[in-house]
Amino acid sequence: MIDPVAVLLLFGGFAVLMLLRVPVALALAVSSIAAALWISVPLPLVGQKMVQALNSFPLLAIPFFILAGEVMAGGGVARRLIDLANVFVGWLRGGLAMLNVVASTFFGGISGSAVADTSSVGSVMLPMMREQGYPANYSVGVTVSSATQGVLIPPSHNMIIFALAAGGSVSIGGVFMAGVVPGLLIAALLLVACYVMARKQGHPKGQPIPARDVPKIVWQGLLGLLTPVIVIGGILTGVFTATESAAIACLWAVLITFGVYREVPLRAFTGMLRRSVKTLGTVLFLIAAAGAYGHLLTVLQLPEALTQALLGLSDNAVVILLLCNVLLLVLGSIMDMAPLILITTPILLPVVTSLGMDPMQFGVMLLLNLGIGLITPPVGSVLFVGSAIGGIRIEQAARGVLPFYLPMVACLLLVTFVPSLSLTLPHWLGF
Amino acid sequence: MPARALRLGLVVVDRTTDALTLLGLVAMVLVVSWQVFARFVLGFTPGWASEVALLLLCWLAFLGIAKGIREHSHIAVGFVVDRLPGILRAVAIRIAPALMAAFGGYLVIQGGEFTQLMMYSTLPATGLPTSVQYAAMPVAGVLIVVYSLLQLFGLIPLDPPDPGSDAGTAGSAPSGEGDDR
Amino acid sequence: GGAGGAQESVTWRLAETHPGDYPTTKADEWFAEELSKRSDGRIQVDVYPDAQLGEERDVLEQMQMGSVELNRTNANLVGEFVPSWKAYGIPYAFASEEHFWNFLQGEGGQAKLDELSEMGAVGLAYYDSGARSLYTNGKPVEKPEDLAGRNIRVQPGSITAEVVEQLGGSATTMDFGEVYSGIETGVIDGAENNLPSYVSTRHYEVADNLTLNEHQRVPEVLMISQSAMDQLSEQDQQLVREVAEESTEVQRELWQEEVTASRKTLEDAGVTITEVDDKQPFEDAVGGLKERYAGQYGDFMDAVEAAEKQ
Numbered sequence: 001m002i003d004p005v006a007v008l009l010l011f012g013g014f015a016v017l018m019l020l021r022v023p024v025a026l027a028l029a030v031s032s033i034a035a036a037l038w039i040s041v042p043l044p045l046v047g048q049k050m051v052q053a054l055n056s057f058p059l060l061a062i063p064f065f066i067l068a069g070e071v072m073a074g075g076g077v078a079r080r081l082i083d084l085a086n087v088f089v090g091w092l093r094g095g096l097a098m099l100n101v102v103a104s105t106f107f108g109g110i111s112g113s114a115v116a117d118t119s120s121v122g123s124v125m126l127p128m129m130r131e132q133g134y135p136a137n138y139s140v141g142v143t144v145s146s147a148t149q150g151v152l153i154p155p156s157h158n159m160i161i162f163a164l165a166a167g168g169s170v171s172i173g174g175v176f177m178a179g180v181v182p183g184l185l186i187a188a189l190l191l192v193a194c195y196v197m198a199r200k201q202g203h204p205k206g207q208p209i210p211a212r213d214v215p216k217i218v219w220q221g222l223l224g225l226l227t228p229v230i231v232i233g234g235i236l237t238g239v240f241t242a243t244e245s246a247a248i249a250c251l252w253a254v255l256i257t258f259g260v261y262r263e264v265p266l267r268a269f270t271g272m273l274r275r276s277v278k279t280l281g282t283v284l285f286l287i288a289a290a291g292a293y294g295h296l297l298t299v300l301q302l303p304e305a306l307t308q309a310l311l312g313l314s315d316n317a318v319v320i321l322l323l324c325n326v327l328l329l330v331l332g333s334i335m336d337m338a339p340l341i342l343i344t345t346p347i348l349l350p351v352v353t354s355l356g357m358d359p360m361q362f363g364v365m366l367l368l369n370l371g372i373g374l375i376t377p378p379v380g381s382v383l384f385v386g387s388a389i390g391g392i393r394i395e396q397a398a399r400g401v402l403p404f405y406l407p408m409v410a411c412l413l414l415v416t417f418v419p420s421l422s423l424t425l426p427h428w429l430g431f
Numbered sequence: 432m433p434a435r436a437l438r439l440g441l442v443v444v445d446r447t448t449d450a451l452t453l454l455g456l457v458a459m460v461l462v463v464s465w466q467v468f469a470r471f472v473l474g475f476t477p478g479w480a481s482e483v484a485l486l487l488l489c490w491l492a493f494l495g496i497a498k499g500i501r502e503h504s505h506i507a508v509g510f511v512v513d514r515l516p517g518i519l520r521a522v523a524i525r526i527a528p529a530l531m532a533a534f535g536g537y538l539v540i541q542g543g544e545f546t547q548l549m550m551y552s553t554l555p556a557t558g559l560p561t562s563v564q565y566a567a568m569p570v571a572g573v574l575i576v577v578y579s580l581l582q583l584f585g586l587i588p589l590d591p592p593d594p595g596s597d598a599g600t601a602g603s604a605p606s607g608e609g610d611d612r
Numbered sequence: 613g614g615a616g617g618a619q620e621s622v623t624w625r626l627a628e629t630h631p632g633d634y635p636t637t638k639a640d641e642w643f644a645e646e647l648s649k650r651s652d653g654r655i656q657v658d659v660y661p662d663a664q665l666g667e668e669r670d671v672l673e674q675m676q677m678g679s680v681e682l683n684r685t686n687a688n689l690v691g692e693f694v695p696s697w698k699a700y701g702i703p704y705a706f707a708s709e710e711h712f713w714n715f716l717q718g719e720g721g722q723a724k725l726d727e728l729s730e731m732g733a734v735g736l737a738y739y740d741s742g743a744r745s746l747y748t749n750g751k752p753v754e755k756p757e758d759l760a761g762r763n764i765r766v767q768p769g770s771i772t773a774e775v776v777e778q779l780g781g782s783a784t785t786m787d788f789g790e791v792y793s794g795i796e797t798g799v800i801d802g803a804e805n806n807l808p809s810y811v812s813t814r815h816y817e818v819a820d821n822l823t824l825n826e827h828q829r830v831p832e833v834l835m836i837s838q839s840a841m842d843q844l845s846e847q848d849q850q851l852v853r854e855v856a857e858e859s860t861e862v863q864r865e866l867w868q869e870e871v872t873a874s875r876k877t878l879e880d881a882g883v884t885i886t887e888v889d890d891k892q893p894f895e896d897a898v899g900g901l902k903e904r905y906a907g908q909y910g911d912f913m914d915a916v917e918a919a920e921k922q
């Protein structure tokens with residue numbers, strides 16, 4: 001016996017408020033309070049569940065990874081990773097575009113944020129590409145498309161949000177590992193796309209790096225790349241847990257930025273902290289509000305009903321999985337990643353697990369869908385940042401992204417229908 | 432001059448929350464790192480460490496809601512409202528700050544009541560009253576009410592700044608709608 | 613509603629953190645069904661298993677607020693709301709399982725249930741949670757000395773932390789969800805729990821030495837908020853108490869089955885089970901601790917002693 005008014009308040013109220021430019025988290029909280037009023041549960045419940053949603057030790061990894069990403073982005077690590085990538089692909093035809101992809105792959109191992117990746121790699125790469133005569137639309141397109149790997153390649157705070165939204169049934173370390181191969185696969189497919197485009201459109205060749213510069217470039221780049229090594233190595237050797245590794249990653253980032261690179265003064269740290277707190281304020285508000293919203297869904301016994309409804313659409317697993325992808329792509333084009341992870345996981349995870357999909361694989365599929373959403377209009381934060389840095393209109397940037405949908409959707413289908421792509425590595429490591 | 436006093440008061444409030452949240456984040460990193468160091472090097476685990484880190488996280492989150500109003504950083508979907516004709520848009524963009532003020536009021540009143548109810552139970556590791564955790568609601572609630580009322584009456588801009596105005600800085604995202612983090 | 617008057621029907625929520633096939637959950641379900649049947653549908657109870665409404669502490673707060681009416685929780689946690697309940701954590705307080713249940717079902721156990729009024733709750737029944745024992749990765753623990761320098765995960769702020777320290781181990785607090793990988797990678801060397809939880813968490817896969825030292829017997833308790841109870845007539849309140857009391861027998865039987873099944877799982881998996889026939893060395897190691905808490909919770913220890921003589 002589902003209460004239709006409460007359902008309307010939760011779903012309809014949320015949707016209407018969101019379209020009225022009410023912040024997503026506030027829309028979640030307000031529709032929860034409205035539903036709580038209607039079914040007359042005590043009102044403090046919404047606040048209590050908000051606090052309890054934040055009362056989870058693994059959640060601490062999110063501020064730490066965000067801070068580590070900010071420190072590395074602001075402290076010159078992006079430029080060094082670009083230099084490092086240049087050693088490998090810079091001299092090829094279309095080399096700068098490929099460089100952009102490889103740099104984003106490296107950066108993805110440090111930050112979990114496609115926005116941070118776009119703004120830090122993009123602000124160095126886009127002027128370089130302009131100088132060499134790449135079309136601006138294409139340059140922005142390759143920058144933002146390759147930035148989406150950041151959410152798949154560990155560490156990634158969005159994966160932690162997913163693991164938490166999945167209700168502790170998946171290990172954070174396991175989801176991290178599940179993202180590695182699909183993340184690298186996107187990089188490979190994007191490189192192929194860059195190569196094909198370079199041939200077709202006659203993109204310029206880059207300069208080979210003088211051999212005597214290589215050791216310093218490699219050394220400085222590797223210091224930055226050590227962050228994921230420390231994180232994953234520390235977890236696997238039992239020095240610290242996945243959550244604690246994030247705090248250590250922060251210390252490491254501060255150490256190499258202010259102790260080794262010394263490109264920015266120590267007072268720049270305040271700015272990095274401030275940007276982290278700003279990001280955190282929005283992410284944590286979402287996590288808290290989604291906690292209260294999810295609780296009301298549970299009290300109203302809705303997730304089970306929704307799961308049954310979705311499974312009732314078809315008895316063909318392929319059709320249901322494709323439907324899930326379409327749903328996520330559409331939602332991803334109008335909403336952002338964190339709220340969608342929090343809202344859709346409790347509803348879709350039971351659906352796909354009943355079809356035999358491993359939660360870790362679903363995590364990768366979910367993040368890839370939402371990652372594509374980040375570069376898809378009308379609402380795409382990464383697209384916005386990319387076009388702002390590239391100095392072009394959003395429509396132009398969207399046109400630049402078009403050729404890259406093919407490799408990304410190909411990867412999405414592979415992730416959806418080839419479980420071993422995501423699962424071999426985590427299973428091999430014992431997750 | 433009341434306007435000037437108001438602006439000065441705003442600066443004080445801004446700076447205080449700014450300092451508290453930044454220090455809170457640094458303290459969280461240090462507390463968890465200390466937990467690792469103590470266990471791995473010194474051979475004991477400080478039981479209070481994770482509890483204190485989580486208390487800081489809770490306070491950071493709620494103060495962050497208030498700061499997010501000030502900085503227009505809460506994720507919102509603006510493409511519908513931005514297509515509305517002038518007067519309708521002017522009304523529509525005031526719904527969010529009005530609701531935010533109401534939500535702040537909820538945190539002050541209901542959150543405050545619940546905080547009082549939680550005065551008699553204790554947190555397991557530190558033994559502090561549970562209300563220390565929940566007090567983040569009414570305290571941040573006051574700030575949320577203040578900021579959103581100021582925004583409603585135009586003393587804080589109603590519209591987010593032009594996206595991309597600060598996007599050139601490495602690692603920063605444009606404010607307002609569309610921040611994946 | 614209102615006591616004595618013509619009473620409307622009520623629908624309550626019962627919060628349970630264990631999954632649907634766990635003995636406590638099955639007992640909750642039995643309680644709910646039986647209560648509905650015997651009240652002719654006047655009292656409906658919806659069981660929410662799997663921590664759907666939140667973890668135990670979270671739910672205790674919700675009960676005080678009034679958004680959850682009933683819950684099943686561990687006595688250890690109740691101590692954070694009613695300090696005198698910490699006494700259930702005193703190591704080796706009970707000499708045997710029989711002694712433990714003599715206490716719980718006698719005057720002493722009832723007196724503890726009455727103390728729940730401090731948090732606005734009515735204690736309805738005790739459920740079995742067995743005895744807590746140590747399990748480790750690497751060298752089996754046969755005597756307290758074998759624990760020296762080893763990191764054992766305990767619940768934060770529990771007397772168990774002191775127990776582990778007194779036995780010579782290093783008490784480590786860690787999020788419950790991180791324990792499995794923590795043992796696997798070596799951040800910690802082991803943990804402690806009862807047999808069924810050791811099996812259901814699959815911790816035995818990574819910590820394959822179980823030492824049946826049985827350092828604590830901490831009961832589970834089924835409780836209801838006072839305000840929910842007040843909605844019922846005198847007779848119906850009595851009915852709730854009766855059915856709850858009967859559910860204890862149901863749960864204890866299920867618990868025994870679960871322990872037997874768990875034991876078989878462990879044996880099939882090749883876990884080294886160390887029986888501790890003489891617990892004296894363990895008891896001696898925590899003797900000072902027990903004495904100190906016995907001083908602090910004198911009434912409790914007197915009642916425990918009285919229950920042994922029955």
Ligand code: NA
Pocket residue numbers: 107108109110111112113149150151152153154155156
């Ligand atoms: Na990443």
Ligand code: NA
Pocket residue numbers: 332333334335372373374375376377378379380381
């Ligand atoms: Na989008």
